[in-house]
Amino acid sequence: MKLSLNRTGRSVSGPVVLVIMDGVGLYKGRAEGYPGNAVDLAGAPFLKDQLQHAPIRLQLKAHGTAVGMPSDEDMGNSEVGHNALGAGRIFDQGAKLVAGAIASGQLFTGSAWMDLVGSRENPGAAVKGATLHFIGLLSDGNVHSHIDHLIAMLRKAHEAGVRQVRLHILLDGRDVDETSALLYVDKLEAVLKELDATGKNYRIASGGGRMKVTMDRYEADWSMVELGWKTHVAGEGRQFASAKEAIETFRNEIPGVTDQDLPAFVIGESGAPVGQIKDGDAVIFFNFRGDRAIEISRAFVESDFNVFERHPKVSVKYAGMMQYDGDLKMPPVFLVDPPAIDETLTEYLVAAGVKQYALSETQKFGHVTYFWNGNNSAKISEALETWEEIPSDVISFDRKPRMKADEIGAALVKAIESGEYGFLRVNFANGDMVGHTGILDAAVAAVEAVDQNLPRILEAVNKKGGILLVTADHGNCEQMYEVNKKTGEPLKNDKGGFASKTSHTLNPVPFLVLGNVDGLEASGVAGAGLANVAATVMTLLGFEPPAGYLPSVLRWK
Template sequence: MIAGTPGVLLVLDGWGHAEPGEANAIAAAATPWLDHLLETCPTVLADASGTAVGLLPGTVGNSEIGHMVIGAGRPVPYDSVLVQEEISSGRLGSNEALTPVLARLAATGRSLHLIGLCSDGMIHADVHHLQELLRVAARFSVPAVHIHAVTDGRDVANGTAAAFLGLVESYAAEAGLGGVATVVGRGYALDKSGDLRLTEQAALAVMYGKGEAVTEVQEALELNQRGDEWMPPSVVTDAAGRPVGVVEEGDAVLFTNFRSDRIQQLADHLHEHLAPRGVTFLSLAQYDTRASIPPLVHRSDAGGGLAARLAAHGVRSVRIAEAEKFEHVTYYLNGRDPSPVPVEEHVKISGEAAPDYKVRPEMNIDKVAEAVNAAARRDDVPLVVANLANIDVVGHTGHYEATRQATEHTDRAVESICRAARAAGRWVLLVGDHGNAEKMLIAADGGTPRPYGGHTTHPVPAVLVPADGQEVRRPAGPATLADIAPSVLSLLGIDPAPRMTGRPLW
């Protein structure tokens, strides 16, 4: 079936590398197996951020771009880069999807509604994009712009919402147009678990002004006791107690996240309820929504990578992950192609899990490991691909102790998988997709450290655990995530795809 040796590609989500220190939950964890592998196996640190993976210089990596580049075998210009190019070039002011809508709003006296995450985490959105959107709307004399702000607390440190909302208000003042109409935490507005009750609460604030009534944004911040991620829906009202910015017939909605996955549930919900009322919908970048929402910027092609190469050679693979990262080992690893692939099997792991991952940092990692081990024992599956989500998902809570425990659970799962792979005559290639848990503190105002649950620009380890008797060379030179797919193919005895710019490391 293959000329090389079967194997396991194991993505340790959020597994970044940094020197030990008080902020490094990975280094603080008891990880005898990972320590052993790093000391004894061919290892290299791979760049997983910035231009190496298709992001703007100095931008932290993320799971979406990480898995896309791992699968593509080349840097893929990310949606945030394409949006920034549209802004920097001045093309946004003449964008063929945006300008007719703004002209209609100006002619009819209707309003523009901007909905998205307000932070500079650069994972799902960049608050600075609002500045140009407001400027363009002002140039078209749009009568009113209502900003429906989603507070973060995951991609950036908790407690920073006030600063970002202040920045939004300064952009509105600079443009002479716009204001915050609603505020809600991303736990509601960007739910990815399928809990429509959370989405409904965020949507009701936008559509009907239902939520905690406040007269200004600062009042909403003062009332919130649950942190930025779980800011309850708040609605800004005028002196008479009326919501200042509900969506009306003939208005337009523009979603300002450049990443699709977490906003699409809200986007579909709002489109279903408001499009029949004559509301126009746009998105800053291309979304994977059920509804057809025209984007201002279309995405880059990420195809022609690992999945296409395996399919061309008839090589079967099994993709395994918990629900939080399942799309990453399927859709994103396959170049954002949702088409069924006959030589792929998909195993989504689900189970009892508390919404607060601080309570269960182990998540469902034992079930993931069991599924990987079962697939590794099969003779008809040359490649098993899996994601261990714990380090990243728990790391996003900003809770140091829970993240340390998540790392220890990951270590035990890796040991189980490596032992099963060795018994089955397989190699295991471990790689992080971006940094996270190696930096759990960040300096706040005055230099005081505060908990941090966001991603980092640190490199990630890439470790090859050879099969028994398998001879491999030591990797040389700098590496990036673009080298992972060529390495996997080389280990399987398959030449890299023509579009891959990465190189086999082993």
């Protein structure tokens, strides 16, 4: 069906510009005396002034059920946040869909599971004797994966009669406490022991920190994926007797290292790796989120893959937890159907002939394109859409918290000044990427870098008589220290300092309306969240939001 929008007769005279300050939320804890709020600590005069005095200033929910997560205990993340922003509705997200498919048993009757694993009655490859490998992020962060999903699949594989299982575990410390890897490893080892007391058949074979091995995204650093291939497939790398030994050894050798940065390791016995991936094996990549799963999936399934030399090049049955990219059909085989996000804001605006511009640096480029468009990587219209990517540095961002903020600011101003676009969206990665390092001073500098770019963006918007919307996809840098959930007190680490928090938060995000706001007012929608933004953009551009979209948070007086 061809989409169309009705005109209302009221619109902003200039462009609508949406700035997404990735990972910049509004701290909602016991604010007084909380020492870990990078927004508060930053010399960020523009943002702080607008948070108090912007002509229209609202807050939006950016976590939990408001963005399609299973519960309100789940923090927000960029996938669900950008999906909600770009789709104008709340879709059940991967975390919820996978948990549901496991609870209902559907995951275990689908064609992918039956082909790779199977059951006693209907044996698939692994029940018939192939080794079954699982690769993925081992934590309960529920951003990319959940350990409970892995354990449920292990139990089911065991019940079906699978003899050989090998696990390739990516250590988190980014969506969960920064040195919590052993909690998950111990939990997993206990299950493996229960399923296979010999310790020979169901076992961990390799792993490493998620920011060092396998989980690159948006082609920022393919060498991570190449290292993943060497580690998981070839079994090449430093050997240890167990994952625990690897983690403890690295922690001793690299003081202060956090889980996300732990080096790659291989589990070996008498010098030989215990779990190389071989021709004919079955491989399940158990992350449900796509951005950091696409590259390794391509290496496994593309016959003409040539980004790096795969030694050895193996032919396996490969399934993703989900299909990570609907346009690329990557991977072709998957266990759970992804959310069917359709009729996005981009599609509607293309149908209405509105020219659109999307901009970010590499680390978040897919967020404002692929996630924004419901996890599709292709444009709807070459003629009406311009995407601009500023290459990110390959560096730990605490060392360069400005990242590419200034280049992004300059590119956005240029795009606004060109007068070509009706709607422009941009993601500043700083608050999030630096927030994930857990280093407060760097996060403060990150917020300052974003803040310094906002005034010139507003100036360009004002010259065109447009509207500037400033928001975020979820919180992160406003809470850089863990707090005691009951008392709100910041937690201390064992060295007497504050315990760093690297993960996202449950906090709301700002929604500031700046520029040519004459004739506009807040519409008073109760409990608004990120999914109300798409209808808001439509309202500003002079269109009636379509049925099914969550209502606009602004209206014409």
